[in-house]
Amino acid sequence: MALYSEVVMDHFMHPRNVGTIENADGIGEVGNAKCGDIMKIYLKIENDIIVDVKFETFGCGSAIASSSMATEMIKGKPISDALKLTNDAVAEALHGLPAHKLHCSVLAEEAIKGALKDYYDKNGIEYDAKQFPDCAHCDHCH
Amino acid sequence: MQVYADNAATTKISAHALQAMMPCFEKFYGNPSSLHTVGQEAKEVLDDARARIAKCLGCEAREIYFTSGGSEADNQAIRSAAFYGARKGKKHIISTAFEHHAVLHTLNALEKEGFEITLLDVKEGHNITARQVKDAIREDTCLVTTMYANNEIGSVLPIAQIGAVCKEAGVPFHTDAVQVAGHLHIDVKAQNIDMLSLSGHKFHGPKGVGALYVRRGLPLVNIIEGGAQERGKRGGTENLPGIVGMAAALEDACANMDKNNAKVIALRDKLIAGLSKIPHCALNGDPVNRLPGNVSFCFEGIEGESLLLMLDAQGICASSGSACTSGSLDPSHVLLAIGRVHDVAHGSLRLSVCHENTEEEIDHILTAVPQVVELLRNMSPVWRDLQNGKREYIL
Numbered sequence: 001m002a003l004y005s006e007v008v009m010d011h012f013m014h015p016r017n018v019g020t021i022e023n024a025d026g027i028g029e030v031g032n033a034k035c036g037d038i039m040k041i042y043l044k045i046e047n048d049i050i051v052d053v054k055f056e057t058f059g060c061g062s063a064i065a066s067s068s069m070a071t072e073m074i075k076g077k078p079i080s081d082a083l084k085l086t087n088d089a090v091a092e093a094l095h096g097l098p099a100h101k102l103h104c105s106v107l108a109e110e111a112i113k114g115a116l117k118d119y120y121d122k123n124g125i126e127y128d129a130k131q132f133p134d135c136a137h138c139d140h141c142h
Numbered sequence: 143m144q145v146y147a148d149n150a151a152t153t154k155i156s157a158h159a160l161q162a163m164m165p166c167f168e169k170f171y172g173n174p175s176s177l178h179t180v181g182q183e184a185k186e187v188l189d190d191a192r193a194r195i196a197k198c199l200g201c202e203a204r205e206i207y208f209t210s211g212g213s214e215a216d217n218q219a220i221r222s223a224a225f226y227g228a229r230k231g232k233k234h235i236i237s238t239a240f241e242h243h244a245v246l247h248t249l250n251a252l253e254k255e256g257f258e259i260t261l262l263d264v265k266e267g268h269n270i271t272a273r274q275v276k277d278a279i280r281e282d283t284c285l286v287t288t289m290y291a292n293n294e295i296g297s298v299l300p301i302a303q304i305g306a307v308c309k310e311a312g313v314p315f316h317t318d319a320v321q322v323a324g325h326l327h328i329d330v331k332a333q334n335i336d337m338l339s340l341s342g343h344k345f346h347g348p349k350g351v352g353a354l355y356v357r358r359g360l361p362l363v364n365i366i367e368g369g370a371q372e373r374g375k376r377g378g379t380e381n382l383p384g385i386v387g388m389a390a391a392l393e394d395a396c397a398n399m400d401k402n403n404a405k406v407i408a409l410r411d412k413l414i415a416g417l418s419k420i421p422h423c424a425l426n427g428d429p430v431n432r433l434p435g436n437v438s439f440c441f442e443g444i445e446g447e448s449l450l451l452m453l454d455a456q457g458i459c460a461s462s463g464s465a466c467t468s469g470s471l472d473p474s475h476v477l478l479a480i481g482r483v484h485d486v487a488h489g490s491l492r493l494s495v496c497h498e499n500t501e502e503e504i505d506h507i508l509t510a511v512p513q514v515v516e517l518l519r520n521m522s523p524v525w526r527d528l529q530n531g532k533r534e535y536i537l
Binding site for chain 1: 445447448522
């Protein structure tokens with residue numbers, strides 16, 4: 001059996017939404033080069049709807065596939081839906097990830113939440129901080 | 143086009159080695175320990191294989207012990223020197239920072255048992271010198287164990303000089319020659335090697351079989367207890383097909399070594415020259431004293447597993463020391479040992495070629511790798527930061 005599912009390989013070989021957005025409304029970046037994964041998500045938001053999303057990822061096959069899948073799952077959706085996106089949902093949509101690669105789907109969830117938090121911060125919108133990961137103090141990358 | 147460029151991981155068995163094994167399944171199926179004719183015929187085949195392997199290494203047949211592979215041979219050599227060293231109150235072992243885990247993990251275990259381990263630094267020239275070994279030897283040193291050549295980055299160590307230093311100091315010298323047997327000329331006597339590990343499947347022999355050469359007079363401890371096989375030093379019925387296949391493969395590799403190496407070195411150098419043109423990359427390993435088939439690079443701004451998967455999609459089988467390929471968070475200890483920082487160690491690629499690779503295959507690799515590196519860099523936020531000047535280039 002191959003390391004990755006066909007869905008993972010499809011999203012890895014043909015990643016959706018690669019790139020950047022100029023003057024993005026929200027940008028989220030998680031991970032670091034030292035541990036081998038960096039994900040950066042760019043959001044364009046209009047009337048609480050994510051009208052466009054792009055990503056850049058430095059990382060393994062599952063990191064790239066997770067970014068691609070996660071961006072597909074929030075594109076065109078209201079912010080409230082994007083905030084509910086979980087790493088489990090990303091991994092499930094990819095037809096599973098190997099156990100030691102599950103953190104890649106966690107990074108995707110956190111990068112999206114980080115971008116939404118950035119959007120809130122930039123626009124002075126109040127929010128409940130508890131719904132966002134504390135990336136600055138997480139053990140994963142520090 | 144399928145290009146197998148991972149010969150340092152394992153090789154395809156040669157037609158001759160496979161052919162040599164067949165009679166061991168069909169005719170010489172006896173147990174070499176049995177007294178009857180069928181058993182004794184098998185024993186003759188075993189003795190013959192042992193003598194032929196010994197000849198390839200420049201030692202006597204009775205100095206060869208068959209094992210399940212290189213890792214077992216490494217374990218047994220190190221454990222033996224440690225056990226007999228400790229008896230004399232000597233509990234210091236010298237090795238290098240870029241050994242194979244079969245050596246490093248055995249040394250870690252011995253450290254927990256009270257041994258002191260010195261790992262020589264390999265940053266300078268991605269190699270060690272005999273001088274470093276000489277300077278590290280102490281009154282209580284019971285073993286020097288250094289690999290003959292590094293499996294990831296291809297550096298070939300100055301084994302004869304290290305052997306001379308060890309002989310002068312009266313310290314046993316073991317070398318893990320898994321990457322070297324069948325690829326470079328070995329003469330254990332001339333090189334003052336006391337113990338040497340090798341593995342059949344690295345030179346177009348079968349998997350699951352290896353050998354440990356031990357200079358006559360050096361005592362061994364058992365890793366596998368059992369019967370009287372291998373002069374009581376390695377229990378278990380001998381893997382006769384494996385041993386015979388390994389002997390045939392090693393003989394062929396040694397007989398054709400110069401001819402094969404001329405070709406392999408040309409392919410290797412073409413790959414190194416071609417890949418060096420990719421911006422912000424670096425060759426890993428000793429550029430001069432280098433295994434004939436080893437090519438190892440780090441590419442800044444990308445991650446190795448992605449690189450391997452995309453190359454695989456183009457039919458190229460390669461390897462990487464990136465963390466993601468090992469299942470841990472840290473990249474290869476070898477790349478860290480030579481001074482590559484995590485950020486670039488993640489972007490490593492090892493290609494290991496053999497005499498069966500062709501010019502066309504090398505051309506295919508040289509077309510594919512730059513394309514894949516560029517594609518991955520174009521989706522990498524690290525690369526963007528490097529290009530925008532937000533992050534400084536390391537390579």
